[in-house]
Amino acid sequence: MHSHRLSLMGAVLAAALFTAGCGPAEQRTAVPIGGASGAELAERQVFRRGNGAEPETLDPHRATSVTAGNIARDLFEGLTEMTPDGSVKPAAAESWTISEDSLVYTFRLRSGARWSNGDPVTAGDWLFSLRRAVDPATLSDYAAILYPIEGARAIVAGEAAPDTLGVQALDEQTLEIRLAAPTPYFLGLLTHSMSYPVHPPSVERHGERYARAGNLVSNGAYQLTEWVVQSHIRAVRNPYYWNDAETVINEVWYYPIDNQDAELRRYRTGELDMTEKVSSRQVDWIQRNLADEFVISPYFGTYYYGLNVTRAPFQGNRELRLALSMAIDRDVITERISGTGEIPAYSWVPPIPGYTQQLPEWAGWTQAEREAEARRLFEQSGHAAESPLVLELIYNTDDNHRRLATAIASMWQEVLGVETRLSNQEWKVFLQTRRERRQTQVFRSGWIGDYLDAFTFTELLHSTYGLNDTGYASERYDELVDTAALEADPARRRALLEEAERVLIDDHPIIPLYFYVTARLVKPWVGGYVPNIMDQHYTKNLYILKH
Amino acid sequence: MLRFTLNRLLGAIPTLLILIAVAFFLIRMAPGGPFDSERQLPPEIEANLRAAYNLDAPLHQQFLRYLADLARGDFGPSFQYRDFTVTELIASGFPVSLRLGGLALLLALVLGVTAGTLAAMRQNRAPDYAVMAVSMTGISVPNFVMAPLLVLVFAVLLGWLPAGGLGDGGWRHLLLPVICLALPQVAYIARLTRGSMIEVLRSHFIRTARAQGLAMHTIVLRHALKPALLPVVSFLGPAAAGLITGSVVIEQIFGLPGLGRYFVQGALNRDYTLVMGVVVFYGALIILFNFLVDLLYGWLDPRVKA
Numbered sequence: 001m002h003s004h005r006l007s008l009m010g011a012v013l014a015a016a017l018f019t020a021g022c023g024p025a026e027q028r029t030a031v032p033i034g035g036a037s038g039a040e041l042a043e044r045q046v047f048r049r050g051n052g053a054e055p056e057t058l059d060p061h062r063a064t065s066v067t068a069g070n071i072a073r074d075l076f077e078g079l080t081e082m083t084p085d086g087s088v089k090p091a092a093a094e095s096w097t098i099s100e101d102s103l104v105y106t107f108r109l110r111s112g113a114r115w116s117n118g119d120p121v122t123a124g125d126w127l128f129s130l131r132r133a134v135d136p137a138t139l140s141d142y143a144a145i146l147y148p149i150e151g152a153r154a155i156v157a158g159e160a161a162p163d164t165l166g167v168q169a170l171d172e173q174t175l176e177i178r179l180a181a182p183t184p185y186f187l188g189l190l191t192h193s194m195s196y197p198v199h200p201p202s203v204e205r206h207g208e209r210y211a212r213a214g215n216l217v218s219n220g221a222y223q224l225t226e227w228v229v230q231s232h233i234r235a236v237r238n239p240y241y242w243n244d245a246e247t248v249i250n251e252v253w254y255y256p257i258d259n260q261d262a263e264l265r266r267y268r269t270g271e272l273d274m275t276e277k278v279s280s281r282q283v284d285w286i287q288r289n290l291a292d293e294f295v296i297s298p299y300f301g302t303y304y305y306g307l308n309v310t311r312a313p314f315q316g317n318r319e320l321r322l323a324l325s326m327a328i329d330r331d332v333i334t335e336r337i338s339g340t341g342e343i344p345a346y347s348w349v350p351p352i353p354g355y356t357q358q359l360p361e362w363a364g365w366t367q368a369e370r371e372a373e374a375r376r377l378f379e380q381s382g383h384a385a386e387s388p389l390v391l392e393l394i395y396n397t398d399d400n401h402r403r404l405a406t407a408i409a410s411m412w413q414e415v416l417g418v419e420t421r422l423s424n425q426e427w428k429v430f431l432q433t434r435r436e437r438r439q440t441q442v443f444r445s446g447w448i449g450d451y452l453d454a455f456t457f458t459e460l461l462h463s464t465y466g467l468n469d470t471g472y473a474s475e476r477y478d479e480l481v482d483t484a485a486l487e488a489d490p491a492r493r494r495a496l497l498e499e500a501e502r503v504l505i506d507d508h509p510i511i512p513l514y515f516y517v518t519a520r521l522v523k524p525w526v527g528g529y530v531p532n533i534m535d536q537h538y539t540k541n542l543y544i545l546k547h
Numbered sequence: 548m549l550r551f552t553l554n555r556l557l558g559a560i561p562t563l564l565i566l567i568a569v570a571f572f573l574i575r576m577a578p579g580g581p582f583d584s585e586r587q588l589p590p591e592i593e594a595n596l597r598a599a600y601n602l603d604a605p606l607h608q609q610f611l612r613y614l615a616d617l618a619r620g621d622f623g624p625s626f627q628y629r630d631f632t633v634t635e636l637i638a639s640g641f642p643v644s645l646r647l648g649g650l651a652l653l654l655a656l657v658l659g660v661t662a663g664t665l666a667a668m669r670q671n672r673a674p675d676y677a678v679m680a681v682s683m684t685g686i687s688v689p690n691f692v693m694a695p696l697l698v699l700v701f702a703v704l705l706g707w708l709p710a711g712g713l714g715d716g717g718w719r720h721l722l723l724p725v726i727c728l729a730l731p732q733v734a735y736i737a738r739l740t741r742g743s744m745i746e747v748l749r750s751h752f753i754r755t756a757r758a759q760g761l762a763m764h765t766i767v768l769r770h771a772l773k774p775a776l777l778p779v780v781s782f783l784g785p786a787a788a789g790l791i792t793g794s795v796v797i798e799q800i801f802g803l804p805g806l807g808r809y810f811v812q813g814a815l816n817r818d819y820t821l822v823m824g825v826v827v828f829y830g831a832l833i834i835l836f837n838f839l840v841d842l843l844y845g846w847l848d849p850r851v852k853a
Contacts, residue, residue: 054812057629064584136595139629141582144589157591211630229628229639230804231713255712257802261695265710266802268703428579428817435583446585466589 040546042525045250047539050263052276054230054256059211060196061133064141066535067276069193071254074235074539075218076196079107079126079175080187084532086353086452088187092121092197092219093175102182102488103150107175114240115199116223123169129197130177131155131162145194145450148183182488185453191536192451221247221540230256241540248543267521273544274529275521280400283340286521293521296341297531300350301448301516302457303342305393305408308440309509310471313389319381320389321508324442326374327415328408329367333513337404340519345512347505349457350449352533355494358501371415378416389416394423395444396430404513405444434469443469448516452534454497455484461504472509523547555841559834563827567617570826571610574819581626581817600626613823622824627816633824640806641828643713644798647805648791650725655732655786660779662733663740664767667775670745678737685734694727694800711802724801728794732786736779744775777848784840788833 055068060076063069081091090096093107113121134143134155143156150166166178179186189195198210199217206215213227221244222235233254237247255272257263260279264286266272278286278294286294307314307321314321330344346363349355362370383389393409395401402424409420420442425433434443449456459465462481463473477500484496504510518535525547529537582588582596597603601612616623622633666678701723702710714720747753748771756766795807806825813821 054628056627059630062629136591139592139596139599141584141588141592141596143592156589158595208624209630228713228804229631229636230808231802255802257711259799259802262711262800262802265695265698265703266712269706269710271710271712427815428577428583431583431585432578467585 039527041248042544042546045248045544046253047249047251047526047542047544048253048255048271048273050257050267050272050275050277051233051254052256053258055233057211058216058224058227058233060193060198061129061138061140061142062211063193067254067256070276070537071233071235072193072196073220073536074222074252075216075220075224076193077220077241078190078192078195080190081538082188082191082452082532082534082536084530086533088191091191096187102184103179105177105179105186106170107177109173109175110242111173113219113242115217115219116238116240117199117217118240119199119201119217120172121197121219122172123175124172125200126175126197127167127169128200128203130167130195131165132198132203133194134165135162140194142192142194145189145192148179148181148186148189150178150180153180181486184488184490184493185451185455188451188453221538222252232256235539243540247540249539252539264521267523270523273523273526278340278519278521280338280340283519290521293523294519295522295529295531296517296519297535298343298350298533299448299516299518299535300352300452300533301446302345302348302350303338303446303513303516304345304348305511305513306434306440306443306445306470307509307511308437308443308469308471310437311441313383313391314441314509317381318507319377320383321511323374323377323381323416324412324418325508325511326362326370326377328411328511328513330513331367332411333404333407337407338400338514341517342514343517345514348461348501348510348512349454349497350515350533352452352454354490355454356498358498358505360505374415383416383418388419390419390421391441392421392423392439393442393444394425394430394433394440396427397424401444437469437471440469442511445469445510446516449534454494454501458484458497458500458504461509470509472504472507474503474507477503477507552838555838559831559838562834563830566830567614567823567827568610570823571613572606574814574817574822575606577814577817579817581819583817600624617827622827623820625813625818625821627813627818627821633820636809636821637806637824637828640804640809643803644791644794644805644807646716647721647724647728647794647797647803648787650721651728651732651790651794652783652787654725654729655736655790656779656783658729659733659736660740660772660776663737664744664772664775666737666741667744667748668763668767675741678741682734682737685730686738688730690727690731690796691800693730694723694797697723697727698800711800713803724794724797724803727800728790728797732790735786736782739778739782740775743778744771747771747775773847777844780840780843780847783843784833784836788829788836791832 051070052067053065055063055071056065057063058068058071058075060072063072077092079091079093080088083089092110092113094110096105096107098105109121109123109126115121130146130149132138133140134146134152136156136158146152151160151164154160155162155165168176170176183189197219202215202217203210206212209215213224216224218224218238221238221241223238224233225236226232226234235252237244237250241247257266260277261282263272263275264278264282267275309315330346334342334344346360347358349357351357362373393405395405402422405422409422412418412420434440447457447460458481461468461470461472461477463478480496480500480503484493484500487493487496518531522529525545526542527545528542582593601609613623622637624632625636628636662678662682666675669675698710701708708719708723712720753766753771756770794805795811797803798805798807809821810825813825
């Protein structure tokens, strides 16, 4: 993106350089602005983004939320980075080699990489960081994401010391990571904040207060300068960043605004350049008034209803599960209820490159055909319109979930004569109810992939997976998932995962409803914004146009 | 006086203890815990977390330990905001809430008492009806309707004021939130003042003053106002506490970093220590306000001292 050179904007760039302080960058390469487009950079390169809920921490190893991830991506740099098309490119690592058995990854670290205090980033720092990430003392919620690394699981469980982790610093600039099993998505995993490096002396000096403004030393394009909880977080460019010469924006402000109506108002007054989300109630208004600034793109997530297959009426009753699923008109759901361009879902894994969606045959039917089949299956399942089935559908308290549940209940009523009792619960209560599986029948759910690979969806319904709240336990499915997890050959692995999904869709312990989208407002003067399925945006790739 | 003060302060201790105990066990009874999330938390990691936050001990031991920490002024670490202690969060949020609530209270008092007095002096005439009508609206239009409406007009359409955030903490950022917070209280105080002022103006000593030929404004300001303010003062304690603690909605709508937001989010996140910290802090604050009001009441009405 920053490959073009451009000689215009002398004054503007000089000003930008001046405000950036005296970083090591002697010379700036320019951004693809000007020339034929005639666009010009704004003098003030400040980017202000709405950032949802207040991040729980900015320590990359303890952060779990999307909003903390948004900030961590600017402050830190992983070995690899995700490009908008979903491929992985070198970031803090210049290059790497992978052993033939796919178990040993050797990374060549970027020469000249520095921390925001000027210290060089060494392989030893990476070693320290990865050990810290899995050390039980770090109290990392997300440590499990590093389980593919040899020894990680035992360390997290407290059965082995952190220095038994399969990572080695071969020299100052060479890092070797050994895996427990071939993990084709491992390079993608390294874009996750759990794998980001932390500055060892700062961690040792500040301990739990390491991630505070003033203490935090990071290796990304920006450094943290201010953090006023519930008000704002401010980061300025890191002059020591290896690619600072191509960074354009000087300053980023992240505003924690969890109320989307408030966020929209602040966007309209020009206090924000970009929102984190929009409220679905506002979509109509936005489409009428701010259509040019409204950006909608697919997101790596599935909205679905889980069916508790450990109890009646769903236990051992595949026909009933399918009948309920087919009776739902997903086009009505996505066009009239969710209404932000969501994609109707008939299968489990959202569409991603390198994986074929496993649509059931009935996905291609008309809704009338589906409904006829639903009625037939419903009768076959031992239920009939004369003795109506009564179901309970629980969802977490939220206007959108309520509207969707009401629509689905009426579809079930109309097509199958099923009576649905809607019950909403506060989030944490809901999570507990779902997990206990004692009383749930149908429950709302959604899943966002952690890394760009079908496996992050497939493993969720493995019988031993902690979040499999449906209680689905299929020997065949488990076997396929387990085999895929150890399969080094990408084509064979893909075939295994796809077959697993076919088994799953055939058993139907879940009712997929739609694939998520990201919908947000972006001011016309924000350049370089590229929608992507993981919704990851690096401020270093953005720039502010003159406006 | 000293004895009165001491008695009140000693009396506050059991009240606070009961408050702490009730809050502590109630939040623990709420289903779900601080570490429940939609994501997978492997059992070994959850065990680590529970041990680190002392959640694996029996509940009564946790309670005793909490009391012991509290006695040392330690509210504990926040479960949700992992980089901060509860004390730090309260210290950063309270000044904002205090400024917001304090300004709103001041505005409510000045406007409310003035409007109420004017209405009482022109009872059953146009100014009276106007004040009463406006104050009825003020009471019945909730904050969460008024605030977005004002933002829409003054920030989005006219562009005079910011739509949210604390910014540099200047008046432009506080004006709308303070007005929204004060409006219902203005209305309430105006009605209280009017009612009690009408009563006072009918009393014998006022009639005496009028018989002596004093001007109406002198009578109101010098003689009637002080007794007429008694109900307002008794309302002041709960109102002050309500304003400072009850700005939850306003803080949310305007994105202000006050204490109210922690209360709600703490409860939703099952951030036990944060909720407890805010409850204890608010509890102590309300007790303090009621005590101050009692003192003020004694000054306004000498009969109370007896």
